[in-house]
Amino acid sequence: MNTRTGPAGQWGSGFESPPGTEAPRRRPRLRYELLGCAWHGHDLVGTDAATVVADDAVVVRESGGGPRWHRCLRCDAWVALPPPARPTRDGVPGREEIVLPLRGRPLKSRYILRLIAIDRGLHFLVLAALAGGVFAVLANQTALQQDLTAATSSVQGLFGADVLGQLQHVLSFAPSTLWVVGTGVAVVAVVELVEGIGLWRGRRWAEYLTFVMTTLLLVPEVLELTSSVTVGKLITLVVNLAVVAYLLLAKRLFGLRGGAGAEAAQRDRDVGWAALERHLPDGPTTEPPLTTTTGAPPGRGT
């Protein structure tokens, strides 16, 4: 059986064919459904059901006394399993009991947003440490000034005159200035943390908050580059520009590319019962039976 020939265009944009069944491409394509199934296992239902009826054909089918075929709700592979020796429920769960997993573009979006969320978590840790350092200096400013004066020659010998000068400069700040700087850094750290939590949970408000904060921080990043250019600064700028572009275009903020309505339509197209019903082997459509990564399930009612 050729398992690499999904019917082109049959699955709609974002879910063109069952993950892993496309013809090989020169540039490999990351299939997020397979990542999810590698991490969580296939998302199967009815594995503990005593009986399977014809109405369950979207998610599980029987094959005349042989194994049952369970459809992975995430990656669309059909998995052959023996009926349970000790079933724990009479029938397959109804649709109202099943929580469908994300797939297609909504799933890809979740992975990308979570990558940004991890980046924001790292920002939070760095900024929180910085704010803690500023408040530590504020609490011990006089003692630190005396220690630095006593160890001037040692510090200069170990770290150089530039570092010594910067330490003296920081310790010479007025307490009010340190309060303002420490509080400002702490506030930004908390906002980064809130962004990260919101993005991890897929909240729309977090996408707007991240867009606003990242765009505002582009200004000092560009100004920094006018004084000196380093690889780290360039990477930070490129990453943040990519985040802004992704949020604007792919997440359709501010109504771009159809806005939230187009986003919801995309979600309906790739996720949901209609998407699952659209492509059934021997299903209600006239489309030919699909080949699958695991095997071809029996036709409806067999």
Ligand SMILES: [Zn+2]
């Ligand atoms: Zn799967």
